[in-house]
Amino acid sequence: MRRAVLIAVPYLWLLALFLIPFFMVFKISMSDAILAIPPYGPTMKDGFRELISQLDFENFVFLTTDDLYWKAYLSSLKIAFIATVLTLMVGYPVAYAMARAPEEWRPTLMMLVILPFWTSFLIRVYAWIGILSTNGFLNQFLMGIGVISEPLTILNTNTAVYIGIIYTYVPFMILPIYAALDRLDASLIEAAEDLGCSRFKAFWLITFPLSKNGVFAGCFLVFIPALGEFVIPSLLGGSSTLMIGKVLFEEFSFNRDWPVASAVAVVLLLILIVPIVLFQMNQQRAQEAEQ
Amino acid sequence: MDQNQVGYLSRLSGRGHDLRPTSYSERTPVSEPVFAPWNDADATPLITFQNVTKKFGEFVAIDDLTLDIFEKEFFALLGPSGCGKTTMMRMLAGFENPSSGAISLSGKNIAGVPPNQRAVNMMFQSYALFPHLSVWENIAFGLKRDGMFKDALNARVDEMLKLTRLEKFARRKPHQISGGQRQRVALARSLAKAPKLLLLDEPLGALDKKLRQDTQFELMDIQEKTGTTFVIVTHDQEEAMTVASRVAVMDEGRIIQVATPEHIYEEPNSVYVADFIGDVNLLTGQAKATGQDTYEIEVPVLGSIFASSVRPFSDGQTCHLAIRPEKVAIHAERPSADNAVQGKVLDIAYLGNLSTYHVELPGGQIIKAQSANTRRISRRTFTWEDPVWVSWTATAGVLLDQ
Amino acid sequence: MRRLSLFNSVSLTLGFAFLYLPMLILIIYSFNKSKLVTVWAGFSTQWYGELMQNEAFLDAAWVTLKVAVVSSTIATVLGTMAAYALVRGGRFFGRTLFSGMVFAPLVMPEVITGLSLLLLFIGIGLDRGVLTIILAHTTFSMCFVSVVVSSRLSTFDRSLEEAALDLGATPFAAFRLVTLPIIAPAVVSGWLLAFTLSLDDLVIATFVTGPSATTLPMKIWSSVRLGVTPEINALSTILIGLVATGVITASLVSKRNLVRMQREERAAERAQ
Numbered sequence: 001m002r003r004a005v006l007i008a009v010p011y012l013w014l015l016a017l018f019l020i021p022f023f024m025v026f027k028i029s030m031s032d033a034i035l036a037i038p039p040y041g042p043t044m045k046d047g048f049r050e051l052i053s054q055l056d057f058e059n060f061v062f063l064t065t066d067d068l069y070w071k072a073y074l075s076s077l078k079i080a081f082i083a084t085v086l087t088l089m090v091g092y093p094v095a096y097a098m099a100r101a102p103e104e105w106r107p108t109l110m111m112l113v114i115l116p117f118w119t120s121f122l123i124r125v126y127a128w129i130g131i132l133s134t135n136g137f138l139n140q141f142l143m144g145i146g147v148i149s150e151p152l153t154i155l156n157t158n159t160a161v162y163i164g165i166i167y168t169y170v171p172f173m174i175l176p177i178y179a180a181l182d183r184l185d186a187s188l189i190e191a192a193e194d195l196g197c198s199r200f201k202a203f204w205l206i207t208f209p210l211s212k213n214g215v216f217a218g219c220f221l222v223f224i225p226a227l228g229e230f231v232i233p234s235l236l237g238g239s240s241t242l243m244i245g246k247v248l249f250e251e252f253s254f255n256r257d258w259p260v261a262s263a264v265a266v267v268l269l270l271i272l273i274v275p276i277v278l279f280q281m282n283q284q285r286a287q288e289a290e291q
Numbered sequence: 292m293d294q295n296q297v298g299y300l301s302r303l304s305g306r307g308h309d310l311r312p313t314s315y316s317e318r319t320p321v322s323e324p325v326f327a328p329w330n331d332a333d334a335t336p337l338i339t340f341q342n343v344t345k346k347f348g349e350f351v352a353i354d355d356l357t358l359d360i361f362e363k364e365f366f367a368l369l370g371p372s373g374c375g376k377t378t379m380m381r382m383l384a385g386f387e388n389p390s391s392g393a394i395s396l397s398g399k400n401i402a403g404v405p406p407n408q409r410a411v412n413m414m415f416q417s418y419a420l421f422p423h424l425s426v427w428e429n430i431a432f433g434l435k436r437d438g439m440f441k442d443a444l445n446a447r448v449d450e451m452l453k454l455t456r457l458e459k460f461a462r463r464k465p466h467q468i469s470g471g472q473r474q475r476v477a478l479a480r481s482l483a484k485a486p487k488l489l490l491l492d493e494p495l496g497a498l499d500k501k502l503r504q505d506t507q508f509e510l511m512d513i514q515e516k517t518g519t520t521f522v523i524v525t526h527d528q529e530e531a532m533t534v535a536s537r538v539a540v541m542d543e544g545r546i547i548q549v550a551t552p553e554h555i556y557e558e559p560n561s562v563y564v565a566d567f568i569g570d571v572n573l574l575t576g577q578a579k580a581t582g583q584d585t586y587e588i589e590v591p592v593l594g595s596i597f598a599s600s601v602r603p604f605s606d607g608q609t610c611h612l613a614i615r616p617e618k619v620a621i622h623a624e625r626p627s628a629d630n631a632v633q634g635k636v637l638d639i640a641y642l643g644n645l646s647t648y649h650v651e652l653p654g655g656q657i658i659k660a661q662s663a664n665t666r667r668i669s670r671r672t673f674t675w676e677d678p679v680w681v682s683w684t685a686t687a688g689v690l691l692d693q
Numbered sequence: 694m695r696r697l698s699l700f701n702s703v704s705l706t707l708g709f710a711f712l713y714l715p716m717l718i719l720i721i722y723s724f725n726k727s728k729l730v731t732v733w734a735g736f737s738t739q740w741y742g743e744l745m746q747n748e749a750f751l752d753a754a755w756v757t758l759k760v761a762v763v764s765s766t767i768a769t770v771l772g773t774m775a776a777y778a779l780v781r782g783g784r785f786f787g788r789t790l791f792s793g794m795v796f797a798p799l800v801m802p803e804v805i806t807g808l809s810l811l812l813l814f815i816g817i818g819l820d821r822g823v824l825t826i827i828l829a830h831t832t833f834s835m836c837f838v839s840v841v842v843s844s845r846l847s848t849f850d851r852s853l854e855e856a857a858l859d860l861g862a863t864p865f866a867a868f869r870l871v872t873l874p875i876i877a878p879a880v881v882s883g884w885l886l887a888f889t890l891s892l893d894d895l896v897i898a899t900f901v902t903g904p905s906a907t908t909l910p911m912k913i914w915s916s917v918r919l920g921v922t923p924e925i926n927a928l929s930t931i932l933i934g935l936v937a938t939g940v941i942t943a944s945l946v947s948k949r950n951l952v953r954m955q956r957e958e959r960a961a962e963r964a965q
Binding site for chain 1: 700701708719722774778785790802813831835839865892896900920936939944
Binding site: 384385386405406407408411412413415416417419421422423432433436437463464466467468469470472480481484 | 850852853855856857858859860861862863864866870871874875954957958960961962964
């Protein structure tokens with residue numbers, strides 16, 4: 001009896017507030033925009049048969065005809081991919097150094113990596129505006145030490161978006177890699193060196209392959225949210241920065257074309273399924289390897 | 292050591308704490324009344340397993356098992372991991388229900404009775420002490436669930452603390468006491484409700500060897516004092532032999548043999564039991580009756596050996612002779628014995644008090660012979676490659692058909 | 694003791710500088726006298742004073758706090774139930790769907806979660822405001838709570854619960870007296886996580902709110918769109934300070950407990 005209640009309450013909550021809304025997005029993505037409230041039709045009021053018969057894939061066809069959309073998808077994928085690679089390059093050395101740090105430092109280092117995650121995402125992105133702007137701290141610093149004579153334009157470009165993504169998501173990269181490296185038996189490296197590997201070779205042949213699961217996990221944890229990112233491109237990116245999260249938001253709030261916004265969302269989800277499934281498979285493999 | 296314990300140990304002395312008595316038939320009969328309700332046709336068992344089968348999906352954990360356990364018994368379930376012993380215990384505790392068959396406690400079928408309504412308590416392998424509660428609160432936990440009044444509860448907890456010599460640690464949390472003390476808290480907690488039946492799941496598994504031996508006697512003492520029926524699950528045969536009144540040897544969901552420790556050791560009913568309990572030499576051949584309960588066994592290459600057996604064998608039937616190493620003697624010259632075979636010393640395992648000689652026989656069989664090291668090592672008689680004779684009497688071994 | 698190599702020292706220094714310098718600059722410049730954020734004109738706390746006078750910010754902060762407290766509390770209850778159902782519930786109808794629904798929101802882009810909930814609220818004609826934000830925040834943060842709690846539950850020694858049952862506790866009593874006290878730290882950190890997620894959320898709140906309710910992140914967003922202001926720096930400093938104090942205190946307390954426990958364990962083994 002109690003078990004049934006225990007399961008039913010969160011189950012029904014998620015059905016009502018996650019699954020049903022999710023299907024509504026699907027349904028509305030096949031509806032037509034009309035000038036009314038709500039600004040789409042048909043609705044349930046028109047009767048079920050009517051509702052089904054009027055649904056079509058028009059909006060999806062529209063997405064393929066206007067090159068804004070597919071360019072936005074491609075550009076999102078590109079930005080998310082490059083940002084993930086860059087985050088890996090920043091995060092791996094930090095995770096590696098953490099795992100090599102003296103035992104008693106590690107909890108503190110861990111906390112220092114996690115701490116930014118608890119502080120406001122919006123504020124952390126905002127902090128970069130002051131640094132990257134034309135008369136911001138970075139330009140002042142670089143001109144001060146004489147590296148450049150003219151201020152660089154970084155804010156409102158894709159570079160700023162990359163920096164923003166790396167900055168906000170690098171803890172997601174560091175933690176799983178650190179976890180994998182921390183578990184690594186130090187005597188494996190010693191064994192490799194004992195068998196004639198150089199330090200660098202031992203890293204490539206032993207350490208890196210054994211941290212592979214952590215690397216994959218970290219990459220997916222960065223790539224998946226970066227793909228649908230809205231705040232970073234809106235604040236740091238320029239008018240030429242095309243990201244699908246931003247397009248969706250604008251379609252919805254400025255154009256008030258909910259059916260098209262929904263269609264954009266559906267396609268984004270379809271694209272996301274691939275990395276999510278890969279991520280799940282990676283996690284499962286890692287778990288099996290542990291047993 | 293208090294009086295109770297002395298009395299108990301003397302009662303046990305007939306039960307063979309020495310795992311290797313010289314010969315079963317020579318044992319002096321116990322003069323005082325023996326605790327053996329399983330031999331009494333009128334005794335009613337406390338627990339009955341009646342054709343119990345337990346399946347997990349396709350896997351058969353317990354296979355059509357029938358067993359009686361009597362009041363005040365210290366009953367051991369012994370077997371390798373995965374043999375079903377833990378499943379039997381969990382069915383008694385109420386965490387699993389049999390797929391078919393019936394389990395009764397005091398004559399009542401207990402299928403479907405949830406664990407919290409059974410007069411059965413369990414001592415968990417991990418001890419499962421509640422880490423957020425003190426030793427005192429851990430012991431009081433079950434009593435509080437029964438709604439016991441404060442004074443009675445305090446008295447009972449104090450009694451349990453005294454029984455397990457934990458008075459000094461009552462206020463400590465489980466992480467503030469040692470492994471041995473935790474084990475005693477777990478015991479006290481499970482005994483506090485005075486269950487009809489106490490289940491012990493590998494109770495000594497987490498202790499080191501020295502502490503384990505001391506604790507075995509302590510367990511027996513407490514069992515005697517409280518008069519509770521104990522069912523213990525263990526994979527350690529020595530532990531089972533030491534503490535139990537009867538041992539059930541299990542394999543693949545079946546009970547292979549149930550008997551007192553000395554019967555299990557001296558009269559195993561199968562090669563499996565003989566091999567599982569202690570060390571054993573096995574010789575396989577064809578039986579031929581030579582007289583009343585005596586047989587000549589034709590072992591390939593080795594030749595004829597002689598053995599007596601109560602179990603009948605037909606001529607030409609394949610049989611296995613199981614002999615314990617301590618019943619095989621080793622000599623430099625041919626001895627006069629029922630059976631004597633020549634071989635050469637292959638290996639010597641020096642165990643301090645004993646040495647085990649691995650002697651290779653002409654047929655390639657290896658016979659282990661054990662002898663007590665009553666003399667110092669420098670005067671060891673045999674060494675590697677020495678030609679030696681091994682011998683044993685016709686009554687030394689057990690003849691088994693499977 | 695092993696010492697860090699030069700390469701590792703440099704990685705750590707640069708890595709943590711990258712993580713913390715932007716926030717440090719933000720904090721320093723919140724005490725700047727000048728209205729121009731990038732020019733240092735002396736120490737002053739005037740922006741904090743002005744922030745305290747700003748009714749709009751204070752109102753938004755109040756709304757945000759209300760939403761965060763209510764939604765994280767409901768989310769903790771629901772998330773713990775969901776975790777329990779997943780780890781201990783055994784098999785039940787639609788278990789796969791259920792675990793899918795618990796984990797999907799973790800990877801769902803906020804824009805989609807926001808959009809779908811908005812469509813629901815409009816579809817059922819619910820007035821948009823504080824209530825809808827609470828519903829939305831509860832839904833996505835309960836999933837985070839359930840991940841935190843279920844990872845604790847799955848390492849939880851099940852025999853502790855069985856021992857409680859064995860000693861006569863009903864399943865509910867076993868949960869209340871044994872499981873809950875032991876997993877309490879995970880439940881508390883689940884609550885904290887839900888609380889900060891709610892404090893932090895901009896996108897979902899923007900979708901599901903109506904004209905009656907503006908949260909702090911929405912307020913910050915609309916000012917930030919217009920550029921960097923010292924007032925926002927001051928506000929950010931306060932928020933960072935609060936979170937940092939909370940997280941550091943929590944981890945110090947838990948570390949101290951762990952050290953004490955290990956010391957006592959060693960002492961107990963020695964004393965034997």
